[in-house]
Amino acid sequence: MAKYTELSTLGEFGLIDHLTRTIQLKNPSSRKGVGDDAAVLDYGDKKILVSTDMLIQGIHFDLTYTPLKHLGYKSVAVNASDICAMNGIPRQITVALAISNHFSVESLEEFYAGMYLACEHYGIDLVGGDTTSSKTGMCISITVLGEAAEEDIVYRNTAKENELICVTGDLGAAYMGLQLLEREKLVFEDNEQTQPDFAGYEYILERQLKPEARQDIIRQFREKGFKPTAMIDISDGLASEIMHICKDSGIGCNIYEEKIPIDYQTFKMAEELNMNATVCALSGGEDYELLFTAPLNAYDQLTAMPGITVIGHTCKAEQGCYMTTRDGNTFELKAQGWTNFSSPKPVEKNAND
């Protein structure tokens, strides 16, 4: 009988490592393959960054409460975010789309309107794709191409000891927005006469339904002549992303709970749902903010930039990856919640994530 090993035994990143570890790049134009936010290709003056993301109905989105226009926007934004995470500028996308026959032309137009809006916002051209029918749910796969000069590209394995750890924006809001939508869905299923109550939670809803790639931050870096030493986008929660940088760079880290930027609405929703807002920031996912490291002497320059928070520092690998809590205790960081093939949580499992 054929051997049968469950996918969940390898874990998310273990599975990707397992399937891709034998790859040896053959073409001179393939500069960097699997293992960062985007691949790096060399076809001339500028380097090309390429990344692919797939969004599946029932796993990554729920059409009960996700407007198709928002979904189209988000599909483009999360891909643009991977290019930003390499310190590049997104330029083109291709879109592969599977939809059921029950879709109307009008609903597909809504989805495209959202994609075009995001393309307009980020200066991206939609240059090709594939539309096919699906017997089951909707499936969206977008590949984004971006560009950067070789000297501008920032990888995730180039952080050093004794550097600053910084994040953009605030964290945990998208996950809290998702929890709110799920709660109101249950209420509605119980009693279809009730109207969802989102008052006071507009921000966390928008963070879930219409996230933005932080291209504004990348442009700000260029204007100010600043380049991070390592960078990644926060799609699977802060803890997972910090540990990617630390593992790949061969370093450790210490971050401070009190420094993690969390919005008031995120705190309020977490309290209402009896959850810990810090845990949401560490493990919630879908923030699409940037996590990066920088030399200590960049501190003044960074704290003067709007939207950037220093949350800790890197250290030797032997010291491990820790968070100092508000009450002064230390906790070892764990990349929890990424046993994706056994978990219903909408997490990304991305070779170029």
Add this chain to the structure above:
Amino acid sequence: MAKYTELSTLGEFGLIDHLTRTIQLKNPSSRKGVGDDAAVLDYGDKKILVSTDMLIQGIHFDLTYTPLKHLGYKSVAVNASDICAMNGIPRQITVALAISNHFSVESLEEFYAGMYLACEHYGIDLVGGDTTSSKTGMCISITVLGEAAEEDIVYRNTAKENELICVTGDLGAAYMGLQLLEREKLVFEDNEQTQPDFAGYEYILERQLKPEARQDIIRQFREKGFKPTAMIDISDGLASEIMHICKDSGIGCNIYEEKIPIDYQTFKMAEELNMNATVCALSGGEDYELLFTAPLNAYDQLTAMPGITVIGHTCKAEQGCYMTTRDGNTFELKAQGWTNFSSPKPVEKNAND
């Protein structure tokens, strides 16, 4: 009430036109967008070709009779074919994959082994991707990047009047292979004790399960210093592809039934199933051969190349698109079978197909 227009009312290519007609390319690096086998990007010396294909379980493949290793190989080959159709060389792919939790690590390894085998065969690097869980079937989306010097790229809208129409290999075999597999599946469902009988039909099975991109032809063209005037790959059947070239180039055509290359096994299977082999070649799909046009004076050069057949010639648009049958009658060519959203037939609906 919101307007509801069924997808089938627009037809396959109508839907793509409808959704993409407003696109205006903004980036200087976006040279050619939706509307050919691949997009053309300009990032330096060589031009970059990009194309995306999506394969959906239950629409494009049936895991009952498709070995996963073959499926992996085919997924890469059909993408490489789009780059060949532009007279380019495929270099990199990204792979987005959705699979159910029921998949084993071993079966996923089989799929990857097939992809790697095709990558090895075509000299392609797998540089990134996304693996996610699916609540329903398997979904594969591959984006391929290739390269070509600007002067080597061949589009589908550049055929002229009074040129030769040529195809590579033979046609209709992949479709006949599919019919055979479907027949044996029904037999097996009826009586699970029976073993499928494929004797004498190995070639058409291989054409369905393990098609090849005609990169060998592209290399031959380069060695011989030949460049087609227009080219497309045959993924949806000969009739549909000829009409793409004619419509986009503003010309007509006349092809000869007796010239269409069809393998003996294709004829034999068609006879067994009471089908017309020519109709299978015209409308069957999944051949992944190349259809191209060439100046009249290239006739001797082309007929000296192995694997190339001249099947007709182009003419003025007013003369229409016709086939002369074996008995001397003429039939107007129709791109049948592409009302994809109402048809169970596994056809591609590709903006860069």
